[in-house]
Amino acid sequence: MDMTQLGLDASVRSHFDANWQPTHRIGRVLAVTGASWLVGSDLGEAQAQVSGKLRHLAELASSGLPVVGDWVALRRDTGTQAVIDAVLERRHTLSRPDPERPGQTEALVANVDGVLIVMGLDFDYNLRRLERYLAMVGTSGAVPVVVLTKTDLAPNWQPLQQAAVQLAAGLLVHPVSAVSGQGLDDLVATLGMLPTVVLIGSSGVGKSTLVQALTGVDIATGPTRAWDGRGRHTTVGRHLHLRSGGGCLIDTPGLRSVAVPIGGELGDLFTEIGALSRACRFSDCQHQGEPGCAVQAAIAAGSLDRERLSAYRKLHREARRQDAKQDVQLRAAEAQRRRKRAREIRQELKARPPRR
Numbered sequence: 001m002d003m004t005q006l007g008l009d010a011s012v013r014s015h016f017d018a019n020w021q022p023t024h025r026i027g028r029v030l031a032v033t034g035a036s037w038l039v040g041s042d043l044g045e046a047q048a049q050v051s052g053k054l055r056h057l058a059e060l061a062s063s064g065l066p067v068v069g070d071w072v073a074l075r076r077d078t079g080t081q082a083v084i085d086a087v088l089e090r091r092h093t094l095s096r097p098d099p100e101r102p103g104q105t106e107a108l109v110a111n112v113d114g115v116l117i118v119m120g121l122d123f124d125y126n127l128r129r130l131e132r133y134l135a136m137v138g139t140s141g142a143v144p145v146v147v148l149t150k151t152d153l154a155p156n157w158q159p160l161q162q163a164a165v166q167l168a169a170g171l172l173v174h175p176v177s178a179v180s181g182q183g184l185d186d187l188v189a190t191l192g193m194l195p196t197v198v199l200i201g202s203s204g205v206g207k208s209t210l211v212q213a214l215t216g217v218d219i220a221t222g223p224t225r226a227w228d229g230r231g232r233h234t235t236v237g238r239h240l241h242l243r244s245g246g247g248c249l250i251d252t253p254g255l256r257s258v259a260v261p262i263g264g265e266l267g268d269l270f271t272e273i274g275a276l277s278r279a280c281r282f283s284d285c286q287h288q289g290e291p292g293c294a295v296q297a298a299i300a301a302g303s304l305d306r307e308r309l310s311a312y313r314k315l316h317r318e319a320r321r322q323d324a325k326q327d328v329q330l331r332a333a334e335a336q337r338r339r340k341r342a343r344e345i346r347q348e349l350k351a352r353p354p355r356r
């Protein structure tokens with residue numbers, strides 16, 4: 001595989017060369033199935049295992065095992081099999097609260113320059129959910145791009161696009177149709193500036209169809225697709241594909257819930273509420289009926305949507321709750337480490353011969 005096509009840039013390459021040459025080869029994780037990692041390197045695609053040492057490290061650190069999009073150091077790469085010895089430092093990781101380890105984050109995909117938030121115009125369009133997605137992407141450092149699919153089924157999509165554009169300063173919103181081809185050229189132009197993007201969104205909105213349109217490869221049947229029982233193919237794993245014009249697209253299964261990760265930064269979201277708050281009489285105004293509240297005044301005047309304010313409150317509360325969970329978790333882990341160390345010291349002292 002051409003590593004430049006796989007998204008390898010000069011900075012990752014030189015970091016790799018300085019630390020891993022000549023014993024290892026650089027690879028990128030294309031898919032993860034069970035205990036096997038599909039990696040791409042200049043020898044081709046190989047099924048890789050994680051070395052025991054890396055597995056051990058992954059258990060200690062919250063960064064975990066390699067995820068799709070990761071750059072990895074491969075040992076004994078034969079072009080069909082390899083061993084992953086290390087995960088190179090990640091840039092722009094899309095993550096969510098880890099469902100198995102409360103207070104910790106789980107990386108979904110790594111090294112993504114952009115996140116396509118895909119929403120269907122037919123049944124799926126929902127501004128409040130879009131805000132949640134934007135908050136989720138906000139922490140990653142990647143550029144969010146909203147893709148409204150199925151314009152062929154929703155002829156009056158223009159006001160919906162306008163409403164989405166309003167959600168965050170400078171937000172890119174692309175209406176497209178995989179059926180009529182509408183908007184695809186504009187989307188491709190945006191992708192030209194984002195070497196690796198991941199597509200996220202509910203099931204059935206057309207993520208895989210879009211990936212298919214942009215890669216020219218039929219991905220309707222494959223190991224990462226399954227029938228969902230309603231006569232549809234549905235994606236079951238994350239998979240990195242090469243775009244025909246260069247660049248990488250990571251297809252993902254539909255997300256059932258959108259959670260704001262730890263330390264969630266709402267960034268460019270809700271800037272209009274931030275601006276209004278600065279005009280409130282009290283600097284700690286909660287906008288809940290205090291005198292001189294500019295936010296409530298804007299709602300009364302009809303220039304701010306009441307639902308927008310409650311969405312803002314809800315997301316802030318969530319981001320803070322995640323922070324609090326993390327604190328509790330860290331303190332507990334710290335206390336456990338101290339107790340363990342104390343036990344070790346006691347045992348060591350006991351084992352020593354008595355001093356004369």
Ligand SMILES: Nc1nc2c(ncn2[C@@H]2O[C@H](COP(=O)(O)OP(=O)(O)OP(=O)(O)O)[C@@H](O)[C@H]2O)c(=O)[nH]1
Binds near residue numbers: 201
């Ligand atoms: N009319 C119309 N149908 C579309 C369009 N894009 C996708 N579809 C249809 O929507 C259905 C779901 O598309 P998928 O691409 O499988 O959706 P997905 O987002 O990958 O779904 P999951 O893999 O379950 O997350 C399929 O029947 C597609 O043919 C579009 O632009 N217009």
Ligand SMILES: [Mg+2]
Binds near residue numbers: 208233235254
């Ligand atoms: Mg899919």
Ligand SMILES: [Zn+2]
Binds near residue numbers: 277288295296
């Ligand atoms: Zn206020």
